[in-house]
Amino acid sequence: MADSENNTGTKAIRTQTERTEQREHSTPLFMTSSFVFDSAEHARAMFAREVEGNIYSRYSNPNTDEFITKICNMEEAESGIATASGMSAVFSSLAALLDQGDHVLACRSLFGSSHQILNSIFPRWGISYSYADIDKPENWKSLIQDNTRVLFLETPSNPGLDLIDLEWACKLAKEHGLITVVDNCFATPYLQKPMKYGADIVIHSATKFIDGQGRAIGGIIVGKDRYIEEMQMFTRHTGPALSPFNAWLFSKSLETLPARMDRHCSNALKLAEFLENQDDVDWVKYPFLPSHPQYELAKKQMKDGGGVVAFNIKGGYERAKNFLDNLSMISLSANLGDTRSIATHPASTTHSKLTDEERAAVNITPGLVRIAVGLEEIEDIIADVDKALST
Template identity: 65%
Template sequence: MKKSFEHFETKAVRTQSERSPHREHSAPIYMTSSFVFDGAEHARAMFNDEVEGNIYTRFSNPNNTEFIEKLCLLEGTEDGIATASGMAAMFSSMAALLQSGDHILASRSLFGSTHQILTGIFPKWGISHTYADLSDPDSWEGLIQKNTKMIFVETPSNPGLDLVDLEWLGKLAKAHDLILNVDNCFATPYLQNPASFGADLVTHSATKFLDGQGRTIAGAVLGRKDLIQQVRFFARHTGPALSPFNGWTLSKSLETLAVRMEKHCDNAHRLAEYLEGHKELEFVKYPFLASHPQQALAKKQMRYGGGLITFNVKGGYDRARQFLDNLSMISLTANLGDTRTTATHPASTTHSKLSQEEQERVNILPGLIRISVGLENVNDILEDIENALRASKVHLAANHT
């Protein structure tokens, strides 16, 4: 009989699926494409969902099951499914539940690829969308249409670190009988639990903080059992299955999520406080800074402020480019949530497919830098940023003389 645990860290470490007859302490990796049946009747019963078990790894696998069982406990959801990437999770969570003629109300501040699904893929299927501004919550209810079926949001948003009040949004979705789908990638279940505020679905790019070490590509869709059944059917027959090795890796990663996130957040908060008011920056944004316009909301629904900060360098795009080129320790990569601190210029990379007007509407400015703060000593991170700011200023001045 499995014991249930109260505390987050213990759930992450001690939740485990059934072990093999060898009684191993750590879960083995089940690198198999299929599983055998006891006989013809057992096979028939399995395929007709009369008994539980594994048939084929595209459907389920013990490693992926353990990963999802842990994640559901940490998020406080009824059920879930693992996917081969974060975008497979985002896409499956919408495509499985929407049909031609349906409408999505989405926050304007979204990851670039999610924006492409809404604007470039779903219109081919007759699924429309409307964007709502996080800064204007009073406008949201008026944007709900007769055919609206889902609300999709990121909070904190990528890359602007803007928030939406999940408690208010949960009540709005319930009042209009809408599916509330929350991308919880930036916060992780250690910092925030959207389901506790009324979210019906919680989606993740597990590639980011859940793995935390830049090793895997993976995603997860969690939520109400009736909705996950539909997502599972969709994924089972369209094939975005997570590999058993990655499922095993992620289950192990969750065991250190709490301690990692505390360090990410501590480093990020200290870095944001140091950089705020810096003479070479126009602004610094971090949810737990007093200068963040939604600090009170952040502290209401998040345990800590997260592992990301953004800042806008003086001198626009040219200065931002020189800043990035002069970093010596911090990695230039589009990924985030790594043990290593990473830097990105959203306007020219992750959100480059947005028009200039679309970028401006979500405050993606030419000089905006997104820093995913890693687990290095914070003084080394600060030194690298200071050196890059200093060198970029000298280069910019030299080019303007």
């Protein structure tokens, strides 16, 4: 295989579990909860981790191992852990690293459930946090405390598509001895590789673009060995394990990720360009749209702009609600990354638990609509949006 960052697709297709005696071409499904030992001594050695192998599918399984290996190869990570959902990946990656009295510095623009972990769950355990504004990088250093242990980032952000300069942020973290955890869900390992810029841990909701077809729930954590080893003890005993079946689905889906993302990105850019010319739209955010305030940064650290477009409809919530209710083809759902285009109103759904002030701080306005652009013909997507805007 050629040694090139452009061979991500080949890695996703040709990374495969060793064939069984059946000589299968496609990896089979290993639907088993446990594995047998050759002897009592073999069992002892396995639990003592003196020999490698599978013990129990909560610990490891050939299907989850293949999925992890593929993502590690694509993200240029050393090792990883597959989890039952994207949020279990977020929670486990942070909880396994933090102790009572620790502090997290996080970008303010985060997914709604990530906010809830920081401001509702961790404080009960004596873990504090501060938010850093993406548009005020000059303030980040002053927010680092003596007990800050983790820098938690999401780029592009959900739903506002704000970007963080990964090279700059990771350098800042290293200068202060912080562990950098990056949620790379919107970009996928095909479009962005945070570890190239110094990240320690990368997480994904595999439910989104990695699956790509709205079928399965799952997550993954990959990164440097020394941190993944720390997390493995936590996840083995707290149990957020990915099922072999879902791991098998995700691993197969990765084989088409580059092809799908190319189409998602192409469609999303065309939709963003269309929306920029609509009188009913105040503004449009898409990383590879030249009007995006961080367009040059997007071109630097992303291969393409991703499959999500955010825009604000004039008239606030009532006008946005009318738009959503008049869509004919595009689905209304809280998911994203599907073959089918999906529209969401973040202020009343995914980020509804935030206060008005918290939403305003990250530009989640009453008129904001997020469209996860699917793989339909772009002419049909635009026609549906055009009709709903004009109704």
